[in-house]
Amino acid sequence: MKKILSFCIALSLVFLCIPCFAGMQAAAVDLPSAVDLQETEHLPPIGNQGAVGCCASMAATYMQFTNAYSRYIHNLNPSVTWNPSSGDPAYCFSPRFTYNLAGAGTAWVYEILKSQGTVPQTYSTFSGGVTGAAADDNLANDWATLDGYWQIAQNYRIKNYDQVWIKDACNYEMTTSAEGQALLDRIKTSLNEGNVVVTGGYCNTWVKNLVTIVNTGTYGEAGDKAIPYSIGPLSGGHQVSIIGYDDNITCTVNGVTLKGAFKVANSWGTGWQNDGCLWMMYDAMNETSSYSALNVTNRVWTMDQVIFLDWKTDLNIGVPALTADITLTTADRDGFSLSVFRTDRQTGETLSYKPYMYDKMSFRPTYGEGRNFYGVTGGTAASGTVAVNFDTLVDSIPSGKTIDDYIWGVQASSANNGSSTVTGLKLYKNGTVCYTLSNLSDTISGTVVKNYSLDEEQTVGTNLCPGVSIIPVSGSMKGSKGELFSFTVSYDSGYRAPLDGLKVQVAGVLLTPDLNGVYSFTIGTDNTISASGAVCTAPSSVTVTKYGNGFESYNGTYVMLLQFKKADLDASVLDTSSIGKSSYPYTFRVTVNGVTYEFTASSYYEFTSDMLFRFPVSDQGFFTKASTSYTVTVQICRNGIPQYASSGSLVLTPTLDGFSSSCSEHTHSYTSDQQILVEGSNCTEHGTAYTYCNVDGCCAVKQVSLPVNSEVHSYSGSYTVTKNATSSSQGEYSAVCELCGETHVAGYFDAGKGDSNGDGAVTVADVPLLLDYFSGKIPYSALACGGDYNEDGLCSVKDLTALLLVIAGRASF
Secondary structure, three states: OHHHHHHHHHHHHHHHOOOOEEOOOOOOOOOOOEEEHHHOOOOOOOOEOOOOOOHHHHHHHHHHHHHHHHHHHHHHOOOOOOOHHHOOHHHOEOHHHHHHHHOOOHHHHHHHHHHOOOOEOOOOOOOOOOOOOOOOHHHHOOOOOOOOHHHHHOOEEEOOOEEEEHHHHHOOOOOOOHHHHHHHHHHHHHHHOOOOEEEEEEHHHOOOOOEEOOOOOOOOOOOOEEEOOEEOOOOOEEEEEEEEEEEEEEEEEOOEEEEEEEEEEOOEOOOOOEOOEEEEEHHHHOOOOOOHHHOOOOEEOOEEEEEEOOOOOOEEEOOOOEEEEEEEEEOOOOOEEEEEEEEEOOOOOEEEEOOHHHHOHHHOOOOOOOOOOOOOOOOOOEEEEEEEEOHHHHHOOOOOOOHHHEEEEEEEEEOOOOEEEEEEEEEEEOOEEEEEEOOOOEEEEOOOEEEEEOOOOEEOEEEEOOOEEEEEOOOOOEEOOOOEEEEEEEEOOOOEOOOOOOEEEEOOEEOOOOOOOOEEEEOOOOOEEEEEOOOOEOOEEEOEEEEEEEEEEEOOEEEEEEEEEHHHOOOOOOOOOOOOOOOOOEEEEEEEOOEEEEEEOOEEEEOOOEEEEEEOHHHHOOOOOOOOOEEEEEEEEEOOEEEEEEOOOEEEOOOHHHOOHHHOOEEEEEOOOOOEEEEEOOOOOOOEEEEEEOOOOOEEEEEEOOOOOOOOOOOOOOEEEEEOOOOOOOOOEEEEEOOOOOEEEEOOOOOOOOOOOOOOOOOHHHHHHHHHHHOOOOOHHHOOOOOOOOOOOOOOHHHHHHHHHHHOOOOOO
16 A cells, blocks of 8 residues: 555656646647648738727738638639738728728627628728728728629628627636637637637737747747736727637746747737737636636736638628619718518518618717718718618528519618618619619608619619600500610690700610601610700790680581680791691690590681681591580690690580571481481571481481582481380380480381491491591591490590401490
8 A cells, every 4th residue: 555655646746847838738639739821822911900990890801701702712713813911902801891881899890791791902991001000090981882882792791600708608718627628629620720710808908918939839930929818907909810829839927838829910010019910828818827826916818709700601702692782862871771671572561671780870980970971071962872682581582482573672761860862773683783773862861761662674764854755655664674665755735845956865875766756775774764955845825715606517527616816826827828738837736625636727717816727626526515515725736746835725615516596497207218317497597407317326417409608517416316125126216306305216227336338237348437537538527327336435446346346246336
């Protein structure tokens, strides 16, 4: 027993003679004893943040993300030319971009890297570049909102990051607990795999007790400084980058030799400590050392967190599925907020999401209140283009649905009592513009909220001088990219413009109409039709009055009689040498009870102060009824452009369908073809007229023994004819005369609705006559039974369709 006890004592004395290396733990399996990322082409040079408080962005964006991206693309293509260590700003990512949007908070920077991304320094850098110190914060306040910059940033984002608080992980017992040792090994493993690890603490505690390393290990150099432990009080919060480790670095302090250290890269330029770096002994990360000699007064922990970003799994590189650009003008870039939304095309269900930078606006650096996109104060408004992505909404699309099943949009609202103006939006699908809203001028202030649905179908915009309208041939102002969009230009009612000088352009290209006045262009990215060069003004006013009751029969044609005050008109309108000829440039647009008719001036009579024009309304299918009021307005047009407009509306009330009261006596009889014959007698002033009315109330006028210069007044529509309920097999009909109320009963009527040529039958022979009317070859009165077969008050192609269906036996009148 004594021999065994003596052996144990001797063995313990042997171990007591071996030097103690505090903080040295068994290395993780298969890890090398030293790693230095500064020896690779992937790490950028030491930066200098100067007086700008952007240390978190310097560590996370400039150091960590730049290194990760370089390794990512070299893994995809080993021969790619991408060398951040050269310091070329094209290969290094901008801390300024993320700092401006996130501020100084570490997690805030990473969230901006997730949602907004960053850009190479060629787009956004500090004064003097990252390696040259910026003078102050004011040199870093430009948001880099030049058109396209924020869209570029969407290509360089992260998916995830892992921020580990050392207190929570191991209670600041990095080398003296199993949990701490596991975290230390994780840091070393991440470095060995090529990742920069961001860390942070209070920098004023690090430099109060720096020592010179003794054993330089693999990557240390003679004279290098190291942190053996930190001395409080805690002040000077700062983020740095762990870029390597060396298990063989040693330093001696208070009689204790510490072994193993992390290599930390700062952002204060190469003139700081070890060419911009510092060794941090493993034991320095313990709040309490296992060696009493190192637990000095005011000893504090050195680092409070580590943030991991794995270049293999945590990057989000490439074009997002959906993004949007929003162009705004504002004097306060903190005065607006944006959200994105999607709406199910089938159910109408809408889901929205507010991007991080608008959800956490209080985190941004403001440099004082009221700065525009370029950092200028004093209420000066500036334009800028920002970008958002729809990843959160795209990633939550249910199984079985795709992006195309939704309408995507952006909501703009005011923030911090600010006011902004939205001037345009673009939707990108896989990096390609698929929808554009331009030439907007939407003020966003107070409680105003604007929702912009950015459907992939293109909407054609307009930028027109007053009074000009665009009429799409398709009837819609939308179309797919690559399609031909055709339209005509018209002038709004109440406006006129010079016939020359109007320039119609799209995307700066002047368009020329075809012979029918139709303009066309291919839908692309810029689909705004611009019409300019013509000064559009309201047409001149002209006094218009009626002549008599406003209607009469003139040379066998039913006409409207309107008088125009000559003093209100140009000489060209009153040029009697051209009225009624093809050289006369004017037409008359007459609107009756909301229905518009277009007339040429074929007949006139000149008074001393007025010019009387006769308009053959019956030729266009318009027939008046006795004692009915008609409200009329008139425009005088040249090439379809209103030059004059009546100063007010007229009310015309014809009597007896155009007959004078002396023509009220009449008789009824039947013709041999069983039509009702109405003879107007005692019409010595206007002669005698025979009106034939068939079963459907269609009337035709036949003149008999008319005196010279006499006028015939037709009884158009003067009969209401119905089929009797007790009609015989031959068909018995009652005809009620609207003039006297007398009812007549007749047998079967051969002629009827659809019998355009009056031959007593509805056949294909009636079609050509209707077509002749449509083409203007014959007046409406030439149709034996009129042409309003569907009784909608108009004679149109719809009536031709109805006629063809009856002829084909597929319908009946």
